Amino acid sequence: MVRATLDAEQAMTILIGDESRPLRGRGLLALVDQATISHTRAIMVLVFVALLAFLPGFFQIPPVDRDEARFAQAAKQMLESGDYIDIRFQETSRYKKPVGIYWLQAGVVKVAETVGIPDARNTIWLYRIPSLAGAVGAVLLTYWAALAFVSQRAAVLAGLMLAGSILLGVEARLAKTDAMLLVTVVAVMGALGRVYLGEHGAHGKTFSNWKLPAIFWTALAGGVLLKGPLILMLVGLPILVLSAMDRSLRWMRSLKPVYGMIWMLALVLPWFLAIVARSGVDFFISSIGQDLLPKIASGQESHGAPPGLYLLLYWITFWPASSLTLLSLPAIWAARREPGARFLLAWLAPSWIVFEIIITKLPHYVLPLYPPIAILLAGVVNNNALASGRWLIRSTVGWFVFSASVALLVIVGFIFVGHQLGLLAWPLVAAATIFGLLAWWLFEADGAERSLLRAIMASILLAFGIYGVTIPTLGVLFPSALIADHLKGVDCDRPLLTAAGYHEPSLVFLLGTQTLLADGARAADFLKQGGCRFAAIENRQGRSFALRMEALDVRYVLEARIDGINISGIRPISIAIYRTESAP
Secondary structure (H helix, E strand, O other): OOOOOOOHHHHOOOEOEOOOOOOOOOOHHHHHHHOOOOHHHHHHHHHHHHHHHHOOOOOOOOOOOOHHHHHHHHHHHHHHHOOOOOOEEOOEEOOOOOOHHHHHHHHHHHHHHHOOOOOHHHOHHHHHHHHHHHHHHHHHHHHHHHOOOOOHHHHHHHHHHHHHOHHHHHHOOOOOOHHHHHHHHHHHHHHHHHHHHHHOOOOOOOOOOOHHHHHHHHHHHHHHHHHOOHHHHHHHHHHHHHHHHHOOOHHHHHHOHHHHHHHHHHHHHHHHHHHHHHHOOHHHHHHHHHHHHHHHHOOHHHOEOOOOHHHHHHHHHOOOHHHHHHHHHHHHHHOOOOHHHHHHHHHHHHHHHHHHHOOEOOHHHHHHHHHHHHHHHHHHHHOOOOOOOHHHHHHHHHHHHHHHHHHHHHHHHHHHOOOOOOOOOHHHHHHHHHHHHHHHHOHHHHOHHHHHHHHHHHHHHHHHHHHHHHHHHOHHHOHHHHHHHHHHOOOOOOOEEEEEOOOOHHHHHHHOOOOEEEOHHHHHHHHHOOOOEEEEEEHHHHHHHHHHHHHHOOOEEEEEEEEEEEOOOOEEEEEEEEEEOOOO
């Protein structure tokens, strides 16, 4: 099933399909079938498909609450203050995660300002560029990592599986840590896998004495700067499991652990020492004591769930490749003792069990475990080792038509949320449905590989329909953007805003760090000062605002009313925007 030895000559003559196969596909299918085996061509195919999957909606979708807006606002405040050590959201320290992602986001915006992109600091898609680069990089590194375990044809297929997955598509569009963390994890595990297979005599390619250790320790340092100790668990558990199974840690010597640790500490310690000098132990209290440990013991921020949730979500978040999982399990189990399969399962299983046990659960936590699944599935598909039971085929590959269910939800969402038909999205979701149906209907005639590629095309078309058309069109999902658009049209310069009852970070990002998040009474005090000031009052704070304004004897007028949906709380909200009558 999973080849431990890479036949270099064969790998240089096959990619996805060979010259002798008739080309039945068009579009993505034809592009992949006709690709030659050069690594450059393989990379070009993967980058092209990844960008097709990740770019729809990347530029159009407003800031998404809450995490994306918090990360982007903290990075913006670094640029405003010139302080690249401390991490703050307005006046509050933000020490849940280390500084890595903020540096990357601030660096991109700084470059954008240098080249003259207007209003760069308030342009959310610039803060998303590290996530986009991370998602594309993860696809390419999955291809690279897979080359140690399977043929090049299967390695490309593994990269395509990851590119087409729903979860990575979401993370590629959000300005947060997870796509970049995935890059570091795949780089670390790709290097570790080559060392492990080399020590077991199962990898024919040789590397310089320092190449793999340099990749391993540098990527490990990057992961620590991005998300703290999480990457140490993701890497440490496979090492412990493999060493226990082999009853030896000698294979780790090739990573030059003494020099590697020195190098990693040289990369991560300067910032950690700087933040300790600035905040004392506050960073560790917040990141470990108030963020990491509570997630283990309780459902933080109402995200608690019982074990098994990730397994249930997997069928959707790794769609369409998840459709082939049950058909691949017998072959994976049969190959479990092979060095390559053993490594991939050690990468996957222990960390997955830990994530299932931890009380706090969010879908993206298991994203670093999807590359080994992709490599295992691709190896099975490439070797035609899928289970052949007709009942199993009929009961599993039908999941390819998941795109039809999503298409129906898109149309229903337009009608009930946007109060419109959303006709622009219909051709895209209809095409996605057709590709999904073909993937299911022609599975036995054309094989798993072609069906999977059709389903990946369905996933890409859904991305265009959902992210490129549907979400940007449904303005009610983004009340902060509606408020910001209104204030852009007011008859005074540099409007100042206070918000009562609606405290989403996206409002601060769009309207500036000086935006005051308050209750109704404080909002009235703010508005009383006159000038170009506005108060956005959510219904629940309306009474206290009105009573305070009456007590202050200030006359005010209703500028506008914003009705929308708070996607963080998944509830409808109504926000009134007021200003004093005396305002110019």
